[in-house]
Amino acid sequence: MKTNHVHFTLNGESVEVSIEPWTTLLDYLRYNQKLVGTKKGCDHGQCGACTVLIDGNSVNSCLCLLVSLEGKEITTIEGLGTAENLSTAQQIFIDEDAYQCGYCTPGQICSTIAMRNRGEINSEEDLKDWMSGNLCRCAAYKNITKAARRIYEES
Known part of the structure; x- marks a missing residue:
C-alpha cells in the first residue's frame, strides 16, 4: 500500500x-x-x-x-482552549447561548475565528454570508450570529 x-x-x-x-x-x-x-x-x-x-x-x-x-x-x-481555560470565542458562544445540541458549534466557532482573521465584515449581511457555510439543524442562528458579531468586534 x-x-x-x-x-x-x-x-x-x-x-x-x-x-x-x-x-x-x-x-x-x-x-x-x-x-x-x-x-x-x-x-x-x-x-x-x-x-x-x-x-x-x-x-x-x-x-x-x-x-x-x-x-x-x-x-x-x-487547539483553541480547554475545558478549564476556554478561548474568548468559545466563552462568547456560551455567553450568547449560541448552541443547542452543540454538534455544529466547533465548526461555527472556527468559521467565526476565520472571519475575524480576515476582517472583511462591513454589515450584518456580510456576517450572515460568511457564516452561511455552517448549518445548524437546531436553528440557533440568531444567537450564533450574535456570538459571531461579538467575536468579530471584541477580539
Missing part, C-alpha cells in the same frame, strides 16, 4: 506522518488523532460541521486531503 510522508503543525504541535494519499484531514483528526471535536456531518463539504482552521482560514476538513497540508498550521476546536 502506497503512503505519503507529510509534516504539519496540529494545535501547536509538530506532526510527521506517513499516510495513505486518500486520507482526508477529517478522518485523520477523528480516527488517528482521536480529536472528535471536529464533526463528520455530510462528508461532502455542505454542512460545515467539519470546519477547522488551516493557516487561519476556515476549511471543510472532509474535502481536504492530508497529503496536501505539507508545512501548514492546522487548528481544531481542541
Whole structure:
C-alpha cells in the first residue's frame, strides 16, 4: 500500500506522518488523532460541521486531503482552549447561548475565528454570508450570529 510522508503543525504541535494519499484531514483528526471535536456531518463539504482552521482560514476538513497540508498550521476546536481555560470565542458562544445540541458549534466557532482573521465584515449581511457555510439543524442562528458579531468586534 502506497503512503505519503507529510509534516504539519496540529494545535501547536509538530506532526510527521506517513499516510495513505486518500486520507482526508477529517478522518485523520477523528480516527488517528482521536480529536472528535471536529464533526463528520455530510462528508461532502455542505454542512460545515467539519470546519477547522488551516493557516487561519476556515476549511471543510472532509474535502481536504492530508497529503496536501505539507508545512501548514492546522487548528481544531481542541487547539483553541480547554475545558478549564476556554478561548474568548468559545466563552462568547456560551455567553450568547449560541448552541443547542452543540454538534455544529466547533465548526461555527472556527468559521467565526476565520472571519475575524480576515476582517472583511462591513454589515450584518456580510456576517450572515460568511457564516452561511455552517448549518445548524437546531436553528440557533440568531444567537450564533450574535456570538459571531461579538467575536468579530471584541477580539
